[in-house]
Amino acid sequence: MRLTPPRWAGTLAVKSALFITAMCCALAALLGVLVHVSVTHRTVGEARDLALSRLADATAAYEAGDPLMPGAGLDSDGLPAPLRELAAAGDRGTMVADRQGRPTMWAAGPADRSRVLAVAVDYSQQARTIDGLDQAIGWSSALATGATVLVGAFAVTRVTRRLHATAQVARRISAGDLDARVNDARTRDPSRPQDEVAAVAAALDSMAASLQGKLQAEQRFTADVAHELRTPLTGLHASAELLPPGRPTELVRDRVAALRTLTEDLLEISRLDTGRERLDLAIEELGALAGRVVRASGTDTRVHVVQDARVETDRRRLERVLGNLVANAHKHGRPPAVLTVDGPVVTVRDHGDGYPEYLLAHGPQRFRTEGGSKGHGLGLTIALGQAEVLGARLEFGNAPDGGAVARLTLPLTPPNGGPAVADGAA
Secondary structure (H helix, E strand, O other), rough: OOOOHHHHHHHHHHHHHHHHHHHHHHHHHHHHHHHHHHHHHHHHHHHHHHHHHHHHHHHHHHHHHOOOOOOEEEEEOOOOHHHHHHHOOOOOEEEEEOOOOOOEEEEEOOOOOEEEEEEEEEOHHHHHHHHHHHHHHHHHHHHHHHHHHHHHHHHHHHHHHHHHHHHHHHHHHHHOOOOOOOHHHHHOOOOOOHHHHHHHHHHHHHHHHHHHHHHHHHHHHHHHHHHHHHHHHHHHHHHOOOOOOEEEHHHHHHHHHHHHHHHHHHHHHHHHHHHHHHOOOEEOOOOOHHHHHHHHOOOOEEEEEEEEEEEEHHHHHHHHHHHHHHHHHHHHHOEEEEEEOOEEEEEOOOOOOOOOHHHHOOOOOOOOOOOOOOOOOHHHHHHHHOOOOOOEEEEEEEEEOEEEEEEEEEOOOHHHHHHOOOOOOO
């Protein structure tokens, strides 16, 4: 089974702290080894020189027939075997070994015939010095590593905190809050050094301001065009009503009505784009509301109530959402079209070719057409915008056996402060 690491393990702060720790440990280990080798080499060298000096004195005394000094003797007990063999072969040498549980520096050389003259020098003090040095190196390395990690983590956290703030603002902008800005302290004060995070924050703020300006210009243009069209369309509609009956008149009235609908849709889009829509909330029965929407659409849509529910919502906006979904099912799909109420979830399904791939991937796009086919106009865009105003979630998908499926999930609100009510199946 593959284990997934926790999310915090992939953060920049953790990675930086681990890198700093590894580098500090490696540096401390390298310095510790160098100091240990240098001090040990010097300490062992001094002890070796002392032992060889005493061995020379002992050899001179032995050759002169004088008594040997304390610590010197022939074929001494405890003399390491390798050193004994070296001396018996006619060479001099030294070696550190334990003697009666104490570290000892041995020096040995040939005496006469096969006997070996050896000198033992106490090495306990030097061994304690090296052990103390190793402990000091270990503790100092641990303290230095800990202090460096704390300072490095503090410095990295300051940077990552600014990066997190920048990422949060970017997410707010992508969610539609074009007023969001990073306003990094370094970008507000040009006299301070401008690091890479400040450059990213300044670029994001500049991009958001530019995007906001362009969108506001587009919204103003859309609203102005729609408003300017309303007056001549009203006159055109009145003039069309005065035309004599006939097929040409019906065509003119039909096109005028379509143009008026498009103008009203553009005005509604511009209002939704401003984000200043206000809700008129009331408790509504979803089953009854769905029935009214289908009857008002004049389409052959079957209403299926699995479980009715009462929700606090804006009736006009909810009817607009469901009406657009039903109209889209009949305009771009094939019958039968079914509107299903299952608690706070309302589903509209047809049995046509389903939604196109671009719509499933990116959501409704205004007047988007695919491959020369007929586009979805503004109906689904308005439905999605009104659903967001209601705090609902509108999802688009395709059924496995064919057909487009629009799923609207409404927030359940307790009526009169009591528990949310869901009626039995119809």
